[in-house]
Amino acid sequence: MSTHILETQGLTKVFKGFTAVKDVNLRVKHGTIHALIGPNGAGKTTVFNLLTKFLSPSAGNIIYDGKDITHRKAADIADHGIVRSFQISAVFPHLSVRDNVRVALQRRLGYSYHFWRSDKVLDSLDERAMELLDAVGLADFADDISVELAYGRKRALEIATTLALDPALMLLDEPTQGMSVEDVGKITALIKQVAADRTILMVEHNLGVVASLADTISVLNQGEILAEGPYEEVSRNKAVREAYMGTADA
Known part of the structure; x- marks a missing residue:
């Protein structure tokens, strides 16, 4: 069995000439918390919509648990163990x-x-x-x-x-968005708890939450994977700092 529960191969989405997601190769390991981060408009939610079949890819493949699910319907995806929450x-x-x-x-x-x-x-x-x-x-x-x-x-x-x-794989879209500091702490602890026997892929803006939870982080910028690795490595990446803050020296 593959060590990865979810993989994308060249995942791409084009909207009327605008490329929102470009050649994304994502690999999510079984039993881990994997965070997808990036500045506003980076393509994170579009990737989630592609993975859960709210959108169809323009190119590329989605492999779940060793099976190609690229052309499956949204209901089939849920029945196979991929379940998603939303920002709202x-x-x-x-x-x-x-x-x-x-x-x-x-x-x-x-x-x-x-x-x-x-x-x-x-x-x-x-x-x-x-x-x-x-x-x-x-x-x-x-x-x-x-x-x-x-x-x-x-x-x-x-x-x-x-x-x-x-679900075998939970996709959490901005689980702490709009929360108080106290609620952020509670939801962070809850995510850690429920991740004990399943895999989680999450989009999250709060880097403190990402740092405390994620085993692996993929950074999206302008629809492409900019960097990937543990938080300590990604947070030191000059290209990542430029994408978030406009300067590599921040």
Whole structure:
């Protein structure tokens, strides 16, 4: 078995003459946290959209767990174990915290969002739902309506619903965006916890979070991989400092 759960080969995306992603060769090792960073407009979210098939590549291949998934549909990607979160918290605002997790569990267990199922059937999901909520520190908020949660707790809930799909590879898009310092610390600890038995690929602007979590960092700039390696190595790279701060001496 390959040591890499995910690889891209020459991944490219062109929008009406504008090349947003160019010849990206990404290799994510099993059981690691891999961060994708770069200045605004570098192409990070476009790469995520390509990996999860919200966009189709103009060129290149995507290999997941040894299989070419370049032309698979988004739903197939999720069924094969790649699950993504988004920059904006995506939960059902008027459902309870527990019910949000139960909705996610329905898909994983083959119920496919059948809201008409009896309470008895759906109640069978409660034990696993509460296990997941406990794992992300939300067990005490199970009956709260999701829209009433603080922002950091909404992001924790999103991670719980992602975990409900039992992903082998979690793609986290800006998991700490817009958070207070306290919430950043909580979500960072949570990501480290859930990474214990799965692989995580994350886009993140907060370099403190990246430094504390990532085993490997890939730096994108103008759609291309500029540098790759551990944080200590990447942070000393002159080209990376120029891309972020406009000077190699910063």
